[in-house]
């Protein structure tokens with residue numbers, strides 16, 4: 001009864017957490033199983049960020065239950081939805097284990113008790129837990145790129161956002177354990193690490209801030225590429241930009257979620273910056289690194305958003321000319337400040353129309369951004385074969401996906417390629 005299958009939903013943090021979970025379970029004699037039809041324990045590491053994310057997982061639980069027709073199976077819900085919905089998930093008798101993001105060390109005990117037929121719940125949030133001492137069991141297929149979680153939780157309480165409730169207060173992980181984990185990655189052959197946090201710029205451990213941490217990790221090896229996510233416009237500092245500009249192995253890409261281009265909406269969202277501040281930060285980034293790619297997140301149709309507010313978002317996109325964006329329409333999350341204070345009053349048709357307008361604009365901007373790279377030479381880290389035979393794929397420092405014909409290189413190599421053509425999503429290149 002020790003074969004464990006886990007499906008992971010949501011953000012990169014959850015991917016990193018699933019790797020921690022497998023590490024904890026393997027120590028207790030459990031094994032990772034990639035085939036749901038053979039697993040004794042089926043779990044989902046879940047996301048609550050929008051309602052449709054939760055609906056999808058609720059649907060998945062029904063399919064997990066069907067597995068019980070052929071054998072006894074323990075079903076577990078982990079992560080953000082476990083934390084948000086708590087006991088609700090146990091009612092109905094489908095789920096045996098509900099474990100929040102800070103309860104993973106106790107999973108072996110929970111599994112044992114659940115195997116004896118007693119449903120288990122642990123949704124206690126911690127002020128200290130960072131899983132600092134646990135070496136994650138890496139799950140990526142190519143062995144090239146790894147996630148390293150540098151902090152947990154969030155103290156920002158943006159009014160629309162469920163994360164502070166599902167992940168608890170912000171805490172930074174001991175910088176020496178981060179450096180140790182990055183060194184382990186290098187030893188195992190990894191060539192790229194992505195440092196993860198909800199607001200990496202507020203990282204602080206002793207007197208090490210995020211700029212200091214970046215520098216510590218960048219110095220480990222010039223062969224190890226460094227990325228990070230997510231930067232918050234209110235906190236991203238010039239010292240971080242300086243460090244980025246001075247280490248060639250730190251990729252020139254910043255994910256800087258703007259959420260809205262209207263100051264009135266930003267204030268209601270409790271984002272603590274203005275449009276002008278955001279544009280100033282973008283200008284600074286480009287001053288330090290003219291070639292730095294900038295991507296963003298945006299929410300269409302937040303409470304009380306007018307056509308004028310929406311136009312301000314579109315004009316901000318035009319002004320910044322983002323290289324990429326993740327675009328959503330507002331989904332009210334129970335318990336958040338916005339849910340308590342503001343009616344969700346933009347009709348769904350209007351939300352969808354505005355979102356589609358943003359997507360259409362960004363599609364054009366992404367294509368234009370890619371066209372501007374035609375003729376440029378990039379150093380690309382090979383991730384592996386692309387979907388098309390005979391071709392390899394990998395990312396340039398600016399995070400754009402490159403594909404090129406190549407019979408000689410393999411995952412983990414650095415190669416120089418020249419951009420000869422592009423689509424909105426990909427740079428088509430030649431090996432040089």
Ligand code: SAH
Pocket residue numbers: 049050160161162197198199230231232257259297298299328329330331332333
């Ligand atoms: N910590 C990051 C965001 C993490 S959540 C930051 O502050 O930028 C990822 C993205 O999901 C957010 O940037 C936001 O665009 C989106 N999102 C969060 N809550 C949402 C909601 N209630 N409805 C729609 N989108 C939401």
Ligand code: SF4
Pocket residue numbers: 154155156157158161162163164198199232
């Ligand atoms: Fe959510 Fe805001 Fe924290 Fe990001 S910074 S996780 S949007 S509360």
Ligand code: F3S
Pocket residue numbers: 009010011012013014046047048049079080162163166167
């Ligand atoms: Fe991530 Fe979703 Fe939780 S975005 S932090 S898994 S709510």
